[in-house]
Amino acid sequence: MLAKRIIPCLDVDQGRVVKGKKFKNIQDVADPVEIAKRYNNEGADELVFYDITASNEERNIFLDIVEKVAAEIAIPFTVGGGIRTLDDIHNVLRAGADKVSINSSAVKDPQLIKRAAKRFGTQCIVLSIDAKEIESNKWNVFIHGGRKNTYRDAIDWAMAGEKLGAGEIVVNSIDADGEKNGYHYNLTKKIADAVNIPIVASGGAGSMEHFVQILQPNIADAALAASVFHYDEISIPALKDALANQNIVVRRNP
Amino acid sequence: MIAIIDYGAGNIKSLQFALTKLGYESYLTTDQGEIRNSNAIILPGVGAFEDAMTALHKADLVEVIKDEANNEKPLLGICLGMQLLYETSNEDGLSNGLGLLNGHIERINNCVKVPHMGWNTLSLHRDSTITYQLPSEAYVYFVHSYFATNINESELISSTNYGGLIPAIVRKNNIIGMQFHPEKSGSTGLQLLKNFGEMIS
Numbered sequence: 001m002l003a004k005r006i007i008p009c010l011d012v013d014q015g016r017v018v019k020g021k022k023f024k025n026i027q028d029v030a031d032p033v034e035i036a037k038r039y040n041n042e043g044a045d046e047l048v049f050y051d052i053t054a055s056n057e058e059r060n061i062f063l064d065i066v067e068k069v070a071a072e073i074a075i076p077f078t079v080g081g082g083i084r085t086l087d088d089i090h091n092v093l094r095a096g097a098d099k100v101s102i103n104s105s106a107v108k109d110p111q112l113i114k115r116a117a118k119r120f121g122t123q124c125i126v127l128s129i130d131a132k133e134i135e136s137n138k139w140n141v142f143i144h145g146g147r148k149n150t151y152r153d154a155i156d157w158a159m160a161g162e163k164l165g166a167g168e169i170v171v172n173s174i175d176a177d178g179e180k181n182g183y184h185y186n187l188t189k190k191i192a193d194a195v196n197i198p199i200v201a202s203g204g205a206g207s208m209e210h211f212v213q214i215l216q217p218n219i220a221d222a223a224l225a226a227s228v229f230h231y232d233e234i235s236i237p238a239l240k241d242a243l244a245n246q247n248i249v250v251r252r253n254p
Numbered sequence: 255m256i257a258i259i260d261y262g263a264g265n266i267k268s269l270q271f272a273l274t275k276l277g278y279e280s281y282l283t284t285d286q287g288e289i290r291n292s293n294a295i296i297l298p299g300v301g302a303f304e305d306a307m308t309a310l311h312k313a314d315l316v317e318v319i320k321d322e323a324n325n326e327k328p329l330l331g332i333c334l335g336m337q338l339l340y341e342t343s344n345e346d347g348l349s350n351g352l353g354l355l356n357g358h359i360e361r362i363n364n365c366v367k368v369p370h371m372g373w374n375t376l377s378l379h380r381d382s383t384i385t386y387q388l389p390s391e392a393y394v395y396f397v398h399s400y401f402a403t404n405i406n407e408s409e410l411i412s413s414t415n416y417g418g419l420i421p422a423i424v425r426k427n428n429i430i431g432m433q434f435h436p437e438k439s440g441s442t443g444l445q446l447l448k449n450f451g452e453m454i455s
Binding site: 001002003004005040045067070071074075076093094095096097098118119120121122123124167168196197198221222251 | 265267268271272275301302334364367368369370371372373374375393395397398399415416435437438439440441443444
């Protein structure tokens with residue numbers, strides 16, 4: 001049976017992993033290659049690396065890290081941040097990434113998803129949506145690290161993204177991010193109901209119970225988290241045991 | 255030396271890293287001579303079926319791959335590379351594959367999410383050296399929207415279940431197909447690549 005996935009997320013700035021709270025007050029945590037190896041050994045199912053700087057020279061540092069990670073670990077990983085063109089996608093895939101996550105650039109140029117899916121395959125194009133609740137049960141898509149409201153409805157955008165060829169959607173709740181009060185259940189569920197591609201929940205994980213809630217049938221296929229893993233608040237093997245105890249199918253023989 | 259056919263498919267570096275880790279030398283190539291001189295061939299692949307076949311035709315590689323497979327050189331098709339081994343595909347209209355194996359490629363039924371993405375278990379149908387030392391119900395990493403149907407039952411080594419039976423490992427003598435990504439499937443995947451490497455005489 002297809003297992004639910006646990007995905008540690010690493011924000012990379014100038015070659016180092018950082019974690020922000022509500023995208024601000026970023027502080028340094030660790031070396032990306034070392035932390036990737038650690039998560040791989042602990043049984044993470046995938047990893048995500050976000051390049052949060054992305055000036056041109058730093059871009060090359062980042063590609064170098066992607067290649068080093070690919071050499072060290074034998075699980076899939078996604079790269080996001082600063083992906084604007086087909087060449088950007090080509091470069092990270094050639095460096096050893098399996099998927100690319102597109103966010104602001106896709107909002108500005110939705111056809112980028114279509115062109116990318118056609119050239120590289122639907123399976124490696126991940127649409128990442130930063131959504132903020134603007135009134136009860138209504139979410140808008142925000143871009144530029146959650147700073148700019150696009151006034152586009154998040155659920156409509158998810159459906160459009162699937163049609164354009166995205167193979168997976170990351171649903172990141174700006175409201176829940178960094179708060180550790182749990183994933184945004186309603187938002188994630190609404191988007192999961194609206195599309196027929198895998199859904200990755202993001203933002204808000206603080207306890208094992210939060211993972212249990214969001215990984216129920218017909219909600220999220222995978223759960224992404226950063227600080228609870230980086231700061232050793234939750235260990236991946238213990239989390240997988242807890243999920244298995246709640247009859248959630250997880251991979252436990254890495 | 256293992257020739258990895260480099261016809262523009264996405265992430266093939268991970269495959270090369272995995273082979274290096276196992277002590278196998280490999281090179282990325284589209285050169286017919288290099289392919290003929292190799293000890294084994296890996297046909298990777300992501301993207302669309304027809305585009306991949308067009309790229310193989312353009313690079314004039316279809317005949318050399320068929321010849322070498324018919325000459326009993328170990329050939330491993332991974333993901334789309336496995337699908338290309340079959341006769342035809344329904345992806346974006348009917349198109350022809352390499353025809354090294356009998357069967358047809360169809361889209362996964364929409365009763366489940368498509369693509370099939372993530373770790374799923376292998377069920378063994380028959381013993382083969384390719385699954386040597388594999389734990390039962392081992393997890394491997396899948397990411398695909400199409401799968402092989404109407405295949406020769408005798409060539410099915412392992413399957414997985416996703417909206418029905420999906421052939422995961424197939425084998426006809428020296429020709430092997432893996433629908434998942436062994437290079438991304440942790441220690442299980444490395445064992446499978448090692449088993450393929452052991453086929454090199």
